[in-house]
Amino acid sequence: MRPRGAPLLLVPVPSARRSVGARGHDPARRIALAAASVLRADGRPARVPAVLCQRRRVTDQSGLDARQRRANVTGALGAVPGGGRLLVAGPVVVVDDLMTTGTSLAEAARAVTAAGGLVIGAAVVAASLTAANRN
Template identity: 40%
Template sequence: MDAPRWSATVRGALADALTLLLPVECAGCGAEDIALCATCEAALAPAVVHGRVPGTDLALASALRFEGIPARVMRALKEEGRTSIARALGPALRAAVESVAHDATVFAPMPTSRAAFRRRGYRVPELLALRAGLPIRRCLRLARATADQRGLDVEGRRRNVRGSLVAAGVRGLPVIVLDDVVTTGASLEDAVRALRAEGAHVVAAVALAATPRRYGASARDGTGGLGASETAR
């Protein structure tokens, strides 16, 4: 195991240990002395929705609505370092993958910025993939820094991330892109561009959760557009 991955594994294990040693509250509702109560865990049951990655013809599957309990649980994972709750989210991601998966597919997680990795000590899409039992390949990387997406409109976000990703080692391979939360569309669109430019056959994109505004139409007829991912993963 290389040093950076070993370090991330140790940090994740320490975070899980601290969760057991220190007083905790439910990540979904705040109930005391439990990391995730039964009611909130039940709210993480997948309801897979199919749509399209904006700006492409590519299918996008999402397992949860990014609101209410799922949103609070995701924020606890991403912003509070509560890595142990990724175990409860893994099955939902796997359900979304199974709705689009092909045999012998390469699973490509969206890359994490250096700043986000320094802040957290782990890569959220990769951690979720691990808990979903999905073997990943780091074939996407950030080629340049991007500005904070918050406060930008849809077109501004697309301009901000356009050309920010590059791919390697996937020529001729079937690839599914993995992400944690889908919002407006820009980063996933750029990931698809980068993978196709490298000669990959991009099968689909899969996200654990999508914002409600990108969720509704496709839940009814499978043709609606789910948006794109956050860039500062």
């Protein structure tokens, strides 16, 4: 059971190490940290636990259709050792920078749930026209 007044956990979808190295930063993590800062300034407890990691290498998603993206990321994410203990601290919102088909968000939500977290939503900065036209 989650304690009343528990912090909102903003869990970023992890980027591949090679992508972080090429960009020089992890966009989803930076977005989650900025959002948590705004929430805390408004008096709402929020944390950004680094609980997800890539369990296996995935191919670059650009150029893949929805079916290929789903096959590419299914089972690719998991919780870091001890991550489940952190995930029970509060409800989870999965955070990513861009949603194209939603497969990365779905995989992150699956991994969080498998580790014992309660996913209540997802947040992205932008969605592609493909994603926007599906809804």
